[in-house]
Amino acid sequence: MTARTPSRALGESVREIPEATVARLPVYLRALNALGDDGTRTCSSEELALAAGVNSAKLRKDLSYLGSYGTRGVGYDVDYLRYQIAREIGVTQDWPVVIVGIGNLGHALANYSGFRSRGFRVVALLDADRSRHGELVAGVEVRAFDDLEQIVSTHDVAIGVIAAPATSAQDIADRMVASGITSILNFAPSVLAVPEGVDVRKVDLSIELQILAYHEQRKAQLS
Amino acid sequence: MTARTPSRALGESVREIPEATVARLPVYLRALNALGDDGTRTCSSEELALAAGVNSAKLRKDLSYLGSYGTRGVGYDVDYLRYQIAREIGVTQDWPVVIVGIGNLGHALANYSGFRSRGFRVVALLDADRSRHGELVAGVEVRAFDDLEQIVSTHDVAIGVIAAPATSAQDIADRMVASGITSILNFAPSVLAVPEGVDVRKVDLSIELQILAYHEQRKAQLS
DNA sequence: ACCGTTTTGTGCCCACGTTCACAAACTCCT
DNA sequence: AGGAGTTTGTGAACGTGGGCACAAAACGGT
Helix, strand or coil: CCCCCCCCCCCCCCCCCCHHHHHHHHHHHHHHHHHHHCCCCEECHHHHHHHHCCCHHHHHHHHHCCCCCEECCCEEEHHHHHHHHHHHHCCCCCEEEEEECCCHHHHHHHHCHHHHHCCEEEEEEEECCHHHCCCEECCEEEEEHHHHHHHHHHHCCCEEEECCCHHHHHHHHHHHHHHCCCEEEECCCCCCCCCCCCEEEECCHHHHHHHHHHHHHHHHHCC | CCCCCCCCCCCCCCCCCCHHHHHHHHHHHHHHHHHHHCCCCEECHHHHHHHHCCCHHHHHHHHHCCCCCEECCCEEEHHHHHHHHHHHHCCCCCEEEEEECCCHHHHHHHHCHHHHHCCEEEEEEEECCHHHCCCEECCEEEEEHHHHHHHHHHHCCCEEEECCCHHHHHHHHHHHHHHCCCEEEECCCCCCCCCCCCEEEECCHHHHHHHHHHHHHHHHHCC
16 A cells, blocks of 8 residues: 555646545446436435435545536436546446356356446456357357456456466466456455555455344344 | 444444444454465564554554453464454354356356355355246256245244345345345446435445556556 | 563554535526 | 636544553462
8 A cells, every 4th residue: 555646747636635535426427328228317315315325415425526417496307427437437438358267157147248338348258267268158258367468468457357266366466467457356355465566356256245144143242 | 324222232332333343353353364375384574464454553453442352572373363253253153145147257256265264155146037936056956036035934034135136136135134134245237226224235346346456547548 | 480472452543434514516587 | 797607625623543651460489
């Protein structure tokens, strides 16, 4: 966590958006998409907050980090705000993604429609198991894990998804980082060590269940 | 968020464990299991923190909420600490779980080995699609969604997993809550409204990717 | 028994995030 | 034009979480 002070052109200030806000922006975006598809042209912070499942003050503060895109007494223009959030998150452009590990989970991810519709494109499915190479999953051919470097440089891939067993997760991460990937979404239940500058996000089913179990147990104790 | 003050028997204080700590306990538990399987009998906060990917002061503070289970100058007994954390989380008992939605993701979840090994047992797989009923997935028969109430009461299920499309997620949640489920793990990309006292945790692939994209974009801007 | 070494448990402070509450800004109606 | 009604944007207060740094406690060697 070094405090990098970016060199910026004059007047071009880089707004620092709090992490907690960043995590909610995609939720707002989804809610706005739903509203927009319903034909809603404008909405208040109260309405949007309801749709997003947060309180309206928090929503307004979150949006204020992006700029002043609302109109007092009126609300927010759905399409305009939608575009601004998408631009801020970076999903107006297309992000090529590589998925490693084509087990049940890898299959599910490859077939996930939310991928393509939100600016992400699966450019390769890789697996170490030779017997699966050539197989077509969601229209994409499964290839050898050793093709990683070539694919990453060809498609300029920045984001990698690990859907392999925990035992191989660290090796895969190392190879990803070495090949130039700087963001990793890890579904394997393991702690990844990566160099400074590489982002890792972890999705762990069993941890989520254990957190629920803890609260469930507490509810039971309060008999 | 009403501040429920539980009625407690005299002297029986319910330690309030911070949410952030609860979320890390499963990680510690996993790290301890790995150490224990390696034959390690005792470990320092420094070692365990390394394995869990956190800093040692934070680890010690987290553990201190459970009690004083370490020995100064020595460290923690792996087996003892493992048991204490498991007990605190509630995974010394077995939690029956129902999964609704047997698409790619449902399959992946049903086959996930981390389930059983960590105190969770899939007692039913439900799907609204009749054509899938009777199918065997991971040794469990797929049954009709309408069997939910009967299954929940028979097996005393407290935890439900939603692996269905976003459009039906709220309906499924409503039925789950009505049938007596009080903890929901939601994989559908939708905001769930549930009554007070029901816990919901959300796992959203597309949000995780968008968060990564945001940071990726920022890195690029810092050219 | 005592001293040096190791390692835990925790008080203290700082940073981040959430919520309240209100002034500023806009619309609409008369 | 002006006043009533709405809704945003934000300053300020509060609460939670993270990390340093150190006293307390255990161990081992002499």
